[in-house]
Structures are given as C-alpha cells and as structure tokens.
Amino acid sequence: MKLIDIVDRKHPGVPWVDGERLPWNEPGLSEHILLTEHLDQKHDRASRRRTKIIAHVDWLIRKLRLKPGQRMLDLTCGPGLYCHEFSRRGIGTVGVDFSPASIEYARKTAKEENLDAEFLLEDIRDWEPRKKFDAVIFVYGQLNAFKKEDLRQIMLKINRALKHRGGLAAEICTENYPKKTYETIWYTDRKGLWGDFPQICLEEDIWDEELNASLIRYYLINSETGEIKYYSQCHQFYSLKELFRLHKKHGLRPARIYGDLEGKAFRRDSRWLVMISRKRKAL
Numbered sequence: 001m002k003l004i005d006i007v008d009r010k011h012p013g014v015p016w017v018d019g020e021r022l023p024w025n026e027p028g029l030s031e032h033i034l035l036t037e038h039l040d041q042k043h044d045r046a047s048r049r050r051t052k053i054i055a056h057v058d059w060l061i062r063k064l065r066l067k068p069g070q071r072m073l074d075l076t077c078g079p080g081l082y083c084h085e086f087s088r089r090g091i092g093t094v095g096v097d098f099s100p101a102s103i104e105y106a107r108k109t110a111k112e113e114n115l116d117a118e119f120l121l122e123d124i125r126d127w128e129p130r131k132k133f134d135a136v137i138f139v140y141g142q143l144n145a146f147k148k149e150d151l152r153q154i155m156l157k158i159n160r161a162l163k164h165r166g167g168l169a170a171e172i173c174t175e176n177y178p179k180k181t182y183e184t185i186w187y188t189d190r191k192g193l194w195g196d197f198p199q200i201c202l203e204e205d206i207w208d209e210e211l212n213a214s215l216i217r218y219y220l221i222n223s224e225t226g227e228i229k230y231y232s233q234c235h236q237f238y239s240l241k242e243l244f245r246l247h248k249k250h251g252l253r254p255a256r257i258y259g260d261l262e263g264k265a266f267r268r269d270s271r272w273l274v275m276i277s278r279k280r281k282a283l
C-alpha cells in the first residue's frame with residue numbers, strides 16, 4: 001500500500017464492505033497479540049484478567065447448570081482461558097479459534113495440566129460441529145464481530161452442537177456501547193499493538209446509523225521500513241427485540257438476561273447483555 005492510497009480511500013467507508021475483522025489469524029500478529037493483549041494481566045483487552053475469568057466461569061457453571069463430566073464448547077476461545085477454567089472444574093471442553101499462537105498456547109496449557117480440553121484451529125465460519133455439548137459459550141462481544149449472514153450460520157451450528165435443553169451463554173455488546181459518529185486519531189509508538197517496531201497509526205472510526213454497525217480503519221505505517229498496512233474491525237449491533245428473535249429463530253429459547261457474566265442485573269442503559277438460552281428445537 002502507498003500513502004496515496006490512504007488519500008484516495010473510499011470515504012466514508014462502509015462497515016462489512018470496506019473491512020471486517022482484525023487478522024487475528026496472521027501468524028506473526030497472532031503471536032504478538034497473544035503476549036501483549038490476551039495474557040497480560042494488567043488490562044482486559046483481548047482477554048480478561050484471570051481473576052475475572054475465574055468469577056465468570058463459576059457463575060456460568062451455575063447458570064448453565066453444568067456438572068462434572070459434562071461438555072462445553074467455546075466459540076472463538078482465544079488462548080483457551082475460559083476452557084481451561086471449566087476443565088479444571090471437571091467439565092470437558094472444546095475450543096475453536098483461528099489464531100495459531102492462541103491455539104498453540106491453549107493446547108500447551110491443557111497438556112501440561114492434563115486437562116480434558118481439546119482445541120481446534122479453525123475459522124468458526126467454516127467449522128462444522130462434530131460432537132454434542134451440554135453448553136456453548138460465545139463471549140466478549142464476539143456475536144457482534146460477525147456480519148449478519150455469517151452470524152445466522154453460526155447460530156445454526158450452535159443449535160446443531162447443543163444437546164436438547166443444552167444452554168447457550170452469549171455475551172453481547174448492546175446498542176449503548178459507546179460509538180464515535182466519526183473520528184480520526186493518530187498516534188505513534190516505539191512498539192505497540194501491531195508489533196515490536198516504531199509505528200505511526202492513523203485510525204478512522206466510522207458509525208453507520210442505517211446499518212447499526214461500526215467500522216474502525218487502521219492505516220499502520222512502519223516508520224523504519226515505510227511499509228503501510230491496512231487493518232479493520234467491524235461490529236454489528238442489535239436491539240433487544242432482534243436478539244430475542246435471532247435466538248428463537250435458531251431453536252433457542254431465551255431464559256434469562258443479565259448485565260454481565262457475574263449476574264449483574266440488566267438495565268436499559270447496560271453496555272453488555274448476557275443472554276442465557278436453552279435449545280428447544282433441533283434444526
């Protein structure tokens with residue numbers, strides 16, 4: 001990419017058309033993100049800190065009514081931090097993610113601790129469920145990270161992966177999540193999110209009211225080599241009514257909603273929504 005391509009970019013960019021997701025699956029970047037974002041215990045960026053995950057897993061086990069010996073599937077599991085905690089409590093787990101470094105870390109930890117936890121390096125849009133589970137988790141706003149057509153396919157696969165009356169816990173960003181109508185920001189760093197090299201990042205945040213979706217564009221300039229890379233990330237938002245409809249349409253009956261993964265009450269102004277649903281109809 002050249003500097004002129006930034007000037008000539010399509011403006012305004014459209015969510016899901018001019019970008020989609022961060023390349024979590026790029027080998028070099030996935031290694032960097034694993035260390036600086038997922039495993040760092042100083043922040044909750046790509047994964048939460050361990051203390052929070054432990055609290056979430058204790059709560060999820062109660063809400064999903066899971067017992068030792070049962071099985072749980074984690075879609076977009078990252079480095080398997082939730083799966084490991086479930087397995088430490090006697091629940092067999094399968095995690096699916098397309099980040100090679102994360103899956104390698106997840107497998108290594110499971111092996112070291114002899115956990116009943118299996119990890120699949122797959123894009124969940126291509127993956128097909130091969131086993132049945134007592135529960136599925138889809139956390140940290142990942143339901144928002146797929147375009148509508150892809151999400152419908154994923155929901156169908158969740159239905160097929162669940163046993164009858166099995167539970168789904170989906171942790172979703174609500175429409176109250178802070179959005180920037182339009183903002184451009186630039187910043188520099190000696191090393192940062194994108195790698196250990198001096199970098200200039202030009203960030204553009206776009207909110208599309210009609211699509212109810214956001215697009216973040218990143219133009220990353222490696223200031224040592226001059227190389228420019230384009231990254232993007234989209235989020236799709238849904239009303240409460242749409243979320244109920246989406247679950248029901250995929251054979252899942254919503255049982256309860258909460259404001260977080262520790263059981264906080266859901267309010268109209270909550271930024272997060274946790275929907276616990278149960279499979280009632282096989283599709």
Ligand SMILES: C[S@@+](CC[C@H](N)C(=O)[O-])C[C@H]1O[C@@H](n2cnc3c(N)ncnc32)[C@H](O)[C@@H]1O
Nearest residue numbers: 024046047076077078097098099122123124140
């Ligand atoms: C914000 S992280 C959350 C990881 C994990 N759920 C957690 O809370 O620790 C998002 C994860 O989604 C994964 N991901 C994004 N798109 C994916 C796809 N299409 N298929 C599989 N994994 C995907 C990324 O590799 C990344 O590990």
